[in-house]
Amino acid sequence: MKNKKVRLQLIVELIKNNCIGSQEELARLLAARGYVVTQATLSRDLKQLRTTKVATDMGNYMYIIPDSNDLQDTMLSQGMSAAPAGQHAGFVSIQFSGHFAVIKTRNGYASGLAYDIDMSKTPEILGTIAGADTVFAVLREDVTHEDAMELFSRFLPLP
Amino acid sequence: MKNKKVRLQLIVELIKNNCIGSQEELARLLAARGYVVTQATLSRDLKQLRTTKVATDMGNYMYIIPDSNDLQDTMLSQGMSAAPAGQHAGFVSIQFSGHFAVIKTRNGYASGLAYDIDMSKTPEILGTIAGADTVFAVLREDVTHEDAMELFSRFLPLP
């Protein structure tokens, strides 16, 4: 029970480097490396990793690791859960660079989110600019990334 | 039998604009719009469209249209339109300030460039926003200007 994290890591590696068409197949690869788990567990692991199965050019299916950004998010939330309070459904991800937050949304959702942030008059968030699927938010200089996450959790479904 | 193309188009729309958790659900939405098909057909349609099901933040699953690039290929072979991307001709200059890149283009070229940068999913480039002749790009904190030049050279005619 203690090596779930290692297993998840290994699953990511296996999926990246092989064409894996089913959870049974993945189970066999894992077993060959000493991690014996059932299909049920893998179903849960893959859900947690946000892994998906797509059609290949050759007409079969294979699992893929979706997208490095999304994946990071998923790995992060390994340590927590809950918080449905945040309401914006189009939310995809948030990252920071210097005094900036870059919030990715589904296409078309950015301006609505930016508007809500602006309207909240949060003094720590100096202003925003929105494109179609991206919001830039400028933070006050004394605001840490942790502070900012806290602030944004009012709008977004964050940990 | 002759309206498969229209149906595929509609499926794409439905998936983009709704949270659809299963093929049965999709079948109902299609039926409500006059397209009555069985789950078996949808399984094949979704395979052809390279659609995938991913876990949502809320713990359910939903279908998504994977990635515009990949999708274009699929759509093309069905006889639909697409647009490729190469090196950008409208490029004028690029400069850096902190974790920012400011790219100047000829008038009207900025949003197209920003789109291509976004679509490349380059993890070092957190996001972009475009005006008419300027693109702002936020870089990840560990990315140097030299790194960034290297990255942007994929899109721009740089030395």
Add this chain to the structure above:
DNA sequence: CTTTCCAATTAATAAAAATACAGTTTTTTC
């Protein structure tokens, strides 16, 4: 006008994936 071919489709079924439930281990709290 037939016959032949082929893509599209369905009904039925097999295969794969998700989950309810229960038992166990780990972590947290007091």
Add this chain to the structure above:
DNA sequence: GAAAAAACTGTATTTTTATTAATTGGAAAG
């Protein structure tokens, strides 16, 4: 350190998805 809460997992089962085999409606060929 015991009690309580949370996390993890397997078994059994349900739900969902993929595929097989057969059918249909054209379109093309003869």
